[in-house]
Amino acid sequence: MTFESTYRIEGMTCAACVASVDSIISKVGDVEHVRVNLALEKAVVRWKVGAVENHLAVEEAVNRGGFFASSMPTPQQIREERISAVRQQGWKAGLALALAIPTLIVSMFISDLGSSNGMNSNWLIAFLLSLPVYLYLGQQFHVGAWKALRGGRANMDVLIHLGTTTAFAWSALVVFEPMLSFLPSIFATTRHVYFDGSALIIAFVLLGNYLEGKAKLQATDAVFSLMDLQPKTANVLDDNENTTKTPVGEIEPDTLILVNTGQTIPLDG
The missing domain is CATH 3.30.70.100 (Alpha-Beta Plaits)
Structure with missing residues (x-):
């Protein structure tokens, strides 16, 4: 069997x-x-x-x-864990957007703020704003990517990790080029950095995870509502055709039960 x-x-x-x-x-x-x-x-x-x-x-x-x-786990444990996860996803998405949007503004729309130790001040500020987004808020994607690669497979985490890491690492080298004389000349002549792209990708994915988590929580609540409609006991028939109210969880397979007219069927099988 x-x-x-x-x-x-x-x-x-x-x-x-x-x-x-x-x-x-x-x-x-x-x-x-x-x-x-x-x-x-x-x-x-x-x-x-x-x-x-x-x-x-x-x-x-x-x-x-x-x-x-x-x-x-039990359905109630699943619901409690999802509530906690949705809350965590919400503040992570909010913090990521709160840092990513200023990164975009300072990178694209604010006029030249001068330089500091030979480094472009706009780019340096963008680096500082996007650093916690990449390292802390995006940590789950980086860890997930390496776990997937060690297992010989690729998933969405790998794509996010590759895209954000490439953009962030390239931009960081461009910013700190005046202090790193061994770098090729291409970093000195580059006129663009992509901290905003790296931060916004992570922020939008986190926002998507938050919205997905809320949808799952609503689906869980709907399932619980349906479960509440299920009878907790059933009328079990013995060999003498007498009935005994028995909790559904204690009824064995192949047991005969009596379902009266208009009564909800408590279980099947």
């Missing part, structure tokens, strides 16, 4: 992540089939007939792939 296990999978951001998790778990011994759900952040694993459930092997394989697998 086959049986299934459910795992919570954290770190998935797109369809490519779903495919990666599916492929990773499918390679674990004795796994027959895998269903991965991005919105619910879970994977349902069907084991082969006679197999022994191996939680540790699944969790280790998923963790090596750059994600995080754990046993499925």
Whole structure:
């Protein structure tokens, strides 16, 4: 007889992540089939007939792939965690935008503020404004990218990391070129920096994550509302056709239950 296990999978951001998790778990011994759900952040694993459930092997394989697998928490725990995550995503997105927009303004629209130690003051201010966005607020993308690359795959984090790092590193070398005499002459003749692009990319992705988190929270609340409609007990029929009210969670498969006219069906199977 086959049986299934459910795992919570954290770190998935797109369809490519779903495919990666599916492929990773499918390679674990004795796994027959895998269903991965991005919105619910879970994977349902069907084991082969006679197999022994191996939680540790699944969790280790998923963790090596750059994600995080754990046993499925209760619905209430999931809701509380999502509320906390949405709040964190909200202030991160707000702070990133609060720093990225001035970076854009000082880089593109404010007239020349002169120089400091040979360095363009506008560019230096843009560097200081975008530095916390790149290093702190964008840390999750950089870490996620390296985990993905170590696992031999590419995801959205890799694209964000490559784009923002290239823009930020190039611009930083242009700003500090007067202090780094060993740099090629191209850095001295360049007239553009891209701190604003690096900061805005991170800010907009964080904003998108925040909006996605709010949508997931609303979906979770809708699921809870439907769950509240499910009866908590069922009328179990014994061999003498007598009924006993029994909590739904205690009813075994193949048990006969009585559903009266107009009553909500408490469970199936």
